[in-house]
Amino acid sequence: MFALGTDTFVVAGVLPKIAQSFQVDIGIAGQLTTLYAIAYALLAPTVAAIAAHVPRKQLMLSGLGIFVLANLATALAPSFTIALVSRVFAGLGAAMYAPTATGTGATIVAPERRGQAIAIIVAGLTAATALGSPIGTVIGGLSDWRWTMYFVSAIGLAAGLGILSLLHDVPLPPKVALKARLAPLQDARVGWTLLTTFLGMAGNFLVYIYFSVVFDRVLANAFVFGALLVVWGTSGTVTNIALARVLDKVSATKLMFVVLVVQAATMAVLPWASAWLWSAALAVAVWGATGWGIQGPQQYRLVTVAPAIAPIVLGLNTAATYLGVTTAGVLGAVGIHLLGAHQLGFLSVGVFVLAILSSQKAGAAIRRSASPDVPGNVRPAPPRSAQPAR
Template structure:
């Protein structure tokens, strides 16, 4: 195993842990700052929206900055921001440090994926990207539960120190092992956003946005939704998070084979339908631990498993500029996470945490409708012989294109 890739994967693990761990310590955060659970959820919202909006912007503006310097700068900002959250004297300052953490993540995220593809031979680039991406996926099964357990057994402030320590270790690895990273060709922000002019791309990305809004409406308030089942015991909550994350990790591995066998359209429709049913029954299944585990496993497997057929469909729309559209899809994921914090907070006020599943199910239903509209557009374009490449297309490929 190339240790340079492991270093980058560790950085992605830290970023992913920071994305998911707040949900596990949300009640403690709310109590610490004497605020409601919905308000505390905005810590996830601020981090996600900053990452979503700044990742493509920084990738364009910092195209001429040496990759190692950008990686170290991103991790440095990320470490300081999480330590700042740990010692924040007020909720307003905590929100500001979460935004700063999003900035650091936006500097590291696209740079790490592009660097992974550029430091290995062409025949190993796919494996390199898979290793780095696994860091983010594994964070759902290990990083978030460990951070939740640390916060439950000690104090949530130590959870943020744990995240900062992970990023610091990655930074030391970058400093020691990544001596030279080739520079990518520059692509402007306008060129990165150009594919949005294609309705097929717009509808497909809207599906991503709606689905992840639904999924993270539940996840952001995970501790509150499953509070009846866990009795707010940090060990039980961490176990539920492990089950959710592990199911998602496994599903990511086998869903690609399903797509190859029956096509992305059928796989995506089936997984969205199962998540819809899961969320509709969540007000009942989240009441007891014996039923909460199957609900979390089904949600984790089908929720994360749906990412593969969705990405497969996106690549099929415009394979020539797939890295750019996949980058837009990542932004749609984090924008959905952002919206989820707001939607979930409002849902708790109106419906209560126990019935949040109904609201999430409605959003999944909307995602299914938009997904079908996207497929019809794609089919119509194929029947009409429309070229794959959306117009206007970028004139150069971004750093991710080295994959």
């Protein structure tokens, strides 16, 4: 997951060099991230349904194999078109691996340790923002962007060797058809929550994908670039740890409101804050903390409203995340041409306002479904400890 996350985020760090290498506009170069994200988002639920009969270890190794070869193809690409095609295959490899890895992690440990196992696996993505992406950016800054892709391939290869030698055969999960996987979208609570994830991540990555041109006034060298990315990823990691302690005590809807409002405010001042290093670092820290603060409350809401099909709705949330990244790449490219790179924050504010409205709609739908006064709803049973002894 660290390798997959690094691949997702590191392209933003070497985007100017990629654009220069292929002699394309930076907005066009940003579509490398767009194609990777959309391939992942669309293929993850499809692969999960089609390959339900494939042994888990075999599917993960196949996914990592495609992922590694696709990144090598990106590094060796003689033209931008071939680079774009290679990103689609990298997204396919990620789609084969990530959902399978999460499900496998939950099945190879005792039931009481499943949450911990999933948290460790997902932590690979967070660690990629704090370590993988900055390291890859520095590598690309000191040499050539193609070495960054070799770096990603090496991480994926190391992970594949670890799985090959250490992971035993894993029992196949029950087969769930693609139609059944998409059925939760008919629930308003799930639909509004997923739309919030989509809009929140679109607003977040609208600026991140074009980080190098939004902050070009302070990026004196590759080390400054890498340091800002470390700040972004580390602050997000800290937020995730902190939210894990309060989610059971504070309304997820209230947390989302605060997170999204702070995100919008940060993006609103970014055109000025990005002009000086000290203010840029402060803005990046707040942005990273709130940007990654979206996922915890969103996953909590989905698991709360649909506990029986938690893996399916969490998979849909992942798809919404990457569709948001896809949209961000396109919106950012358009925004650079219409507003200029330094003004992209204003466009992001508009997306976050929509996310706030969507989040409030999700919260209202969840509250209505929990109310015993609504026809068809049932008051929850008291906790086991509160029920009278038989």
